[in-house]
Amino acid sequence: xxxxxxxxxxxxxxxxxxxxxxxxxxxxxxxxxxxxxxxxxxxxxxxxxxxxxxxxxxxxxxxxxxxxxxxxxxxxxxxxxxxxxxxxxxxxxxxxxxxxxxxxxxxxxxxxxxxxxxxxxxxxxxxxxxxxxxxxxxxxxxxxxxxxxxxxxxxxxxxxxxxxxxxxxxxxxxxxxxxxxxxxxxxxxxxxxxxxxxxxxxxxxxxxxxxxxxxxxxxxxxxxxxxxxxxxxxxxxxxxxxxxxxxxxxxxxxxxxxxxxxxxxxxxxxxxxxxxxxxxxxxxxxxxxxxxxxxxxxxxxxxxxxxxxxxxxxxxxxxxxxxxxxxxxxxxxxxxxxxxxxxxxxxxxxxxxxxxxxxxxxxxxxxxxxxxxxxx
Amino acid sequence: xxxxxxxxxxxxxxxxxxxxxxxxxxxxxxxxxxxxxxxxxxxxxxxxxxxxxxxxxxxxxxxxxxxxxxxxxxxxxxxxxxxxxxxxxxxxxxxxxxxxxxxxxxxxxxxxxxxxxxxxxxxxxxxxxxxxxxxxxxxxxxxxxxxxxxxxxxxxxxxxxxxxxxxxxxxxxxxxxxxxxxxxxxxxxxxxxxxxxxxxxxxxxxxxxxxxxxxxxxxxxxxxxxxxxxxxxxxxxxxxxxxxxxxxxxxxxxxxxxxxxxxxxxxxxxxxxxxxxxxxxxxxxxxxxxxxxxxxxxxxxxxxxxxxxxxxxxxxxxxxxxxxxxxxxxxxxxxxxxxxxxxxxxxxxxxxxxxxxxxxxxxxxxxxxxxxxxxx
Numbered sequence: 001x002x003x004x005x006x007x008x009x010x011x012x013x014x015x016x017x018x019x020x021x022x023x024x025x026x027x028x029x030x031x032x033x034x035x036x037x038x039x040x041x042x043x044x045x046x047x048x049x050x051x052x053x054x055x056x057x058x059x060x061x062x063x064x065x066x067x068x069x070x071x072x073x074x075x076x077x078x079x080x081x082x083x084x085x086x087x088x089x090x091x092x093x094x095x096x097x098x099x100x101x102x103x104x105x106x107x108x109x110x111x112x113x114x115x116x117x118x119x120x121x122x123x124x125x126x127x128x129x130x131x132x133x134x135x136x137x138x139x140x141x142x143x144x145x146x147x148x149x150x151x152x153x154x155x156x157x158x159x160x161x162x163x164x165x166x167x168x169x170x171x172x173x174x175x176x177x178x179x180x181x182x183x184x185x186x187x188x189x190x191x192x193x194x195x196x197x198x199x200x201x202x203x204x205x206x207x208x209x210x211x212x213x214x215x216x217x218x219x220x221x222x223x224x225x226x227x228x229x230x231x232x233x234x235x236x237x238x239x240x241x242x243x244x245x246x247x248x249x250x251x252x253x254x255x256x257x258x259x260x261x262x263x264x265x266x267x268x269x270x271x272x273x274x275x276x277x278x279x280x281x282x283x284x285x286x287x288x289x290x291x292x293x294x295x296x297x298x299x300x301x302x303x304x305x306x307x308x309x310x311x312x313x314x315x316x317x318x319x320x321x322x323x324x325x326x327x328x329x330x331x332x333x334x335x336x337x338x339x340x341x342x343x344x345x346x347x348x349x350x351x352x353x354x355x356x357x358x359x360x361x362x363x364x365x366x367x368x369x370x371x372x373x374x375x376x
Numbered sequence: 377x378x379x380x381x382x383x384x385x386x387x388x389x390x391x392x393x394x395x396x397x398x399x400x401x402x403x404x405x406x407x408x409x410x411x412x413x414x415x416x417x418x419x420x421x422x423x424x425x426x427x428x429x430x431x432x433x434x435x436x437x438x439x440x441x442x443x444x445x446x447x448x449x450x451x452x453x454x455x456x457x458x459x460x461x462x463x464x465x466x467x468x469x470x471x472x473x474x475x476x477x478x479x480x481x482x483x484x485x486x487x488x489x490x491x492x493x494x495x496x497x498x499x500x501x502x503x504x505x506x507x508x509x510x511x512x513x514x515x516x517x518x519x520x521x522x523x524x525x526x527x528x529x530x531x532x533x534x535x536x537x538x539x540x541x542x543x544x545x546x547x548x549x550x551x552x553x554x555x556x557x558x559x560x561x562x563x564x565x566x567x568x569x570x571x572x573x574x575x576x577x578x579x580x581x582x583x584x585x586x587x588x589x590x591x592x593x594x595x596x597x598x599x600x601x602x603x604x605x606x607x608x609x610x611x612x613x614x615x616x617x618x619x620x621x622x623x624x625x626x627x628x629x630x631x632x633x634x635x636x637x638x639x640x641x642x643x644x645x646x647x648x649x650x651x652x653x654x655x656x657x658x659x660x661x662x663x664x665x666x667x668x669x670x671x672x673x674x675x676x677x678x679x680x681x682x683x684x685x686x687x688x689x690x691x692x693x694x695x696x697x698x699x700x701x702x703x704x705x706x707x708x709x710x711x712x713x714x715x716x717x718x719x720x721x722x723x724x725x726x727x728x729x730x731x732x733x734x735x736x737x738x739x740x741x742x743x744x745x746x747x748x749x750x751x752x
Binding site for chain 1: 511545606649652653662671696699730732742
């Protein structure tokens with residue numbers, strides 16, 4: 001597992017804690033037993049961790065809570081991670097900054113939120129027409145992904161573990177049908193990140209709107225469309241009440257990976273077995289999130305359709321044009337940015353191989369099952 | 377996560393260990409510190425764990441080694457799991473028995489190896505035309521799978537955790553082409569378990585042959601075909617040298633889950649945080665196996681094809697007939713076996729829902745990527 005090779009360079013926990021001036025910290029095991037070997041084996045640690053996502057998104061936010069619970073359970077309560085929502089400490093998009101400067105020891109956030117600062121971080125989560133959830137996880141652990149992303153994060157004084165995946169996201173709710181590429185011209189679409197940049201090349205006008213403001217904007221027609229996550233979360237936000245057409249697939253997020261990010265000095269200050277516990281808890285929380293979404297999305301989709309949402313697929317000319325625009329973006333950015341080039345070269349090679357093998361077998365099975373629905 | 381609700385009923389570790397008379401056991405933490413609270417927090421435990429698979433299958437066997445390493449790393453070396461291959465302690469198909477009777481505390485094996493004793497155990501790994509890897513994991517944690525399988529295992533004095541998945545397996549190597557259902561009549565096919573039972577209904581004569589004897593049997597024509605795992609493992613066994621046609625998909629194993637199984641008394645005797653560490657290590661090892669296969673199968677497939685293997689898909693009439701035979705088998709068995717019925721009802725309902733949602737989005741994304749190969 002490639003993540004085991006992460007270089008440990010700054011074991012200066014105490015200086016970090018002193019600098020950060022937090023209520024959190026590492027203290028000797030309680031009680032009168034002072035034997036260093038024992039104290040070392042299970043030190044009491046309290047960390048703070050903030051999510052980039054509101055707690056109303058119970059699956060995404062719940063992944064962080066699950067991670068924190070797993071760590072507590074594995075350490076018999078000695079390693080406590082206090083969880084916070086956006087705004088409690090810093091804003092949702094400032095999680096990496098807060099981790100970097102030691103305001104908090106940990107965050108739960110997707111690295112692609114920070115691609116504006118360092119474009120290579122997009123690959124940590126996935127890029128338009130990238131890998132699906134399983135392929136992304138394989139690239140992360142066996143394709144060089146973790147090393148590449150953590151090399152980018154190291155100068156930011158941070159390190160990341162894979163900790164969650166949404167699976168392929170939906171394309172979102174649209175107030176009118178998209179029948180061809182021409183229908184995208186001037187479309188005001190609430191879509192962020194790299195997906196927005198690719199869509200802009202097709203004539204879309206990407207909009208950045210805070211979650212709480214999306215519904216009224218869509219209702220009034222200030223925006224024409226919105227993408228969010230998938231049926232389970234989209235249903236809660238009620239977009240189907242004001243925009244009828246529900247598009248698939250969300251080709252800009254084919255398997256969006258989230259991350260547990262840690263202040264590098266805080267991480268390096270942990271005993272090795274606490275680092276191992278964090279690694280395994282992150283993998284378990286990763287699976288919790290994906291498995292939960294896979295279990296709750298079908299019912300949510302049924303409910304959305306029963307309430308009038310109409311499923312649509314993006315036209316092929318839209319998909320093809322977006323693919324071309326995405327690849328052009330990657331090549332242009334790689335020509336200008338060495339870290340991005342390194343990540344793209346690795347990711348593209350992995351994608352090429354995955355797309356050779358996947359259709360032969362996995363997809364042949366999935367397609368037969370989809371076509372027959374198991375004759376259920 | 378449903379696995380957290382497992383009932384702990386027999387906290388009789390010491391009596392088990394005494395009864396089993398093993399070299400393994402729980403001892404007080406070394407040194408002169410006798411404080412019970414500390415000793416309890418990190419007791420030294422040594423367990424023995426045997427795999428059902430030979431160590432030549434480095435990914436499957438390696439999953440058990442990875443699991444054991446993760447447990448050691450998370451406990452600072454206090455919980456040691458010694459790993460063994462088939463024959464070291466018991467035979468490869470006797471792992472569950474050995475766990476049940478306390479010969480070993482742990483095993484790495486798929487529960488479907490034991491479906492002959494209790495048919496419901498087939499669903500723990502997956503059944504013909506069942507769930508893919510991600511769906512299986514979701515059913516396990518959120519669809520009732522873990523509870524159902526562990527209720528079946530409890531009277532056998534065992535408990536299981538998901539610990540590995542192969543992804544969809546290949547259909548295997550055939551000496552001659554299969555162009556229609558008629559070509560299956562009398563075909564001597566090395567295929568085990570439920571897949572063999574389903575194929576027998578199509579006229580196939582399933583063969584049970586030990587791994588080391590497959591190659592010569594295929595070379596001499598004693599058998600006509602063999603299925604094993606996927607390109608990475610199949611390449612090592614050299615079947616392509618004596619059977620030209622490589623078929624997809626292995627519809628009897630669409631996402632085969634493996635398990636870490638534990639003697640129930642040994643499990644219940646562990647401190648809760650050691651149980652948590654085992655749970656998280658199993659999830660992490662699960663991901664290690666699937667991610668590793670996804671990273672090594674493409675190159676193996678390329679090598680197989682370069683060495684003359686010809687890829688083929690099973691004809692649609694074979695797939696359809698096998699699906700009908702599988703569903704008939706499930707209904708017949710459910711009518712006779714209450715535990716099987718309970719598992720099948722749960723699994724089938726989950727499959728129905730999964731096959732409603734999967735094609736809408738995940739498969740739309742995968743198929744577009746497969747068709748365009750990302751224009752890479």
